[in-house]
Amino acid sequence: MRVSRRTFLAGSASATAAAGLAAACSHVEADGPVSSSAPEHKDLATAVVGFDGLRQAGVATATQAHLNLAAFNLKEGVEKPGILRLLRLWTEDARKLCTGSAPVGSLEPEMNAWPANLTITAGIGERVFDLAAPDAKPQWLHDLPAFSRDRLDPAWGQSDLVLQICSDDPLTCAWALRHMTRAGMDYVRPSWVQQGFMNASGSLAEGTTPRNLFGQVDGTVNPRTDEAYEEQVWIDGPGGFAGSTSLVVRRIAMDLDEWEVLDRRSREVVVGRSLADGAPLTGGGEFAPADMEAVDDFGLPVIDKNSHMARAMPPEDHPEQRFRRRPYNYNLPPEPGSGKLSNAGLIFIAYQKDPDRQFTPVQARLDEVDRLNTWITHIGSAVYWVPPGASPSGDAFWGQSVMG
Ligand code: HEM
Secondary structure: OOOOHHHOOOOOHHHHHOOOOHHHOOEEEEOOOOOOOOOOOOOOEEEEOOOOOOOOOOOOOOOOEEEEEEEEEEOOOOOHHHHHHHHHHHHHHHHHHOOOOOOOOOHHHHHHOOOOOEEEEEEOOOHHHHHHHHOOOOOOOOOOOOOOOOOHHHOOOOEEEEEEEEEEEEEHHHHHHHHHHHHHHOOEEEEEEEEEEEOOOOOEEEEEEEEEOOOOOOOOOOOHHHHHHHHHOEOOOOOOHOEEEEEEEEEEEEOHHHHOOOOOOHHHHHOOOOOOOOOOOOOOOOOOOOOOOOOOOOOOOOOOOOOOHHHHOOOOOOOOOOEEEEEEEEEEEEOOOOOOOOOOEEEEEEOOOOOOHHHHHHHHHHHOOOOHHHHHEEEEEEEEEEOOOOOOOOOOOOOOHOOO
16 A cells, blocks of 8 residues: 555655745745746846735736646546645645755755746536536636637546646746645546747746747736736636636647748748747837738738737627736747648637636637648647636635635
8 A cells, every 4th residue: 555655744844955945035926926927037046036925926927937737637536525635735845845845745845946936726617516616616617619720639638636837947847746736646547748938037027028939028908907807807706716717728830830830920921920029010129009000001911900919809799808817938849750840839828807808809800710720730739727726814725715
């Protein structure tokens, strides 16, 4: 019989060797800062994003350099009591890891010493509601509709639970994934892991919007104020749902080989923005409003009506079609023998109140027409409820407000 290390070591002093670091670390609130661009380049040895709060960190938090997005499925026979034990245990361990102290049972407490802005954000899939709180399941918590251009690989499909683990240090990210996987092993088995990256911490000036592998400034149009987050992202009720949100994950392959063939101007027309600074092709700088009516000397629209930007922006009568995009690049070696130079893409992560009203209509429009479609293919899809944040003085663990 396997002895659970957690049970075996509970209370052991060795497990808290790194405790105390948290107190010395710089602090940012769990649900802030509100930003989608490069974080302030703090001393990473002491950089901590606060864990506790009404909302989970890792949603509005400025994008860290590394992502491990890990999906898990419940083991056979695990039902509501097991689910609640897992969520409590994961919450406690995530709090420790994110604040730079060693979770109970950690045999390598040294590894927890530099969280480097680590955030661990939990998402709960539809099947967990079916087992633990069927009457409370949000209406929007279901598979996205099939889109005509989807080429979904079930290997990147829906899971029961997901952990979005982000840090500015890749070793911390790997360690946090290893710890959380081991901590949950009595209840869940890993389903997939999606690893992604953005610019290394400090390589972009603070506040700069990062770029994707097509070289585009990606993340310009995003909520940037508390009001915008209230409007687009945070669910306000009922009851235990306050402070929660939803997470849509799409794995999107990007054909870099074919993109190479395009000249620079065409690349800009595809998106409707300049490569130099991400400004709309009607000018004015990255954050200037796009003039969708402007025409050139030939009477043609300056921003192509089928460009990615024109198709993605909310129509006037549906201003609610906006959300927080928090994408990460992936860039794997090409399949041996494929003759391709790349196996790359975007781990497209979107947070919103209600995917049915926000993400899905936008994706339906893009699926119909979007110049970018020639170079991208959606190959994975999943949807989760992201419970409110936890704290020792409030909900003690993720999901307690609704399932506990
Ligand atoms: C590999 C796939 C994709 C790439 C490379 C990409 C790239 C971009 C770029 C460069 C921009 C312009 C700058 C900005 O506002 O961030 C943009 C804007 C946007 N994208 Fe994407 N995108 C992809 C997929 C998607 C998907 C799947 C959705 C949602 C269904 C989406 C929704 C949006 C929205 C809402 C905007 C802002 C439009 C506006 O109001 O101006 N994108 N994207």
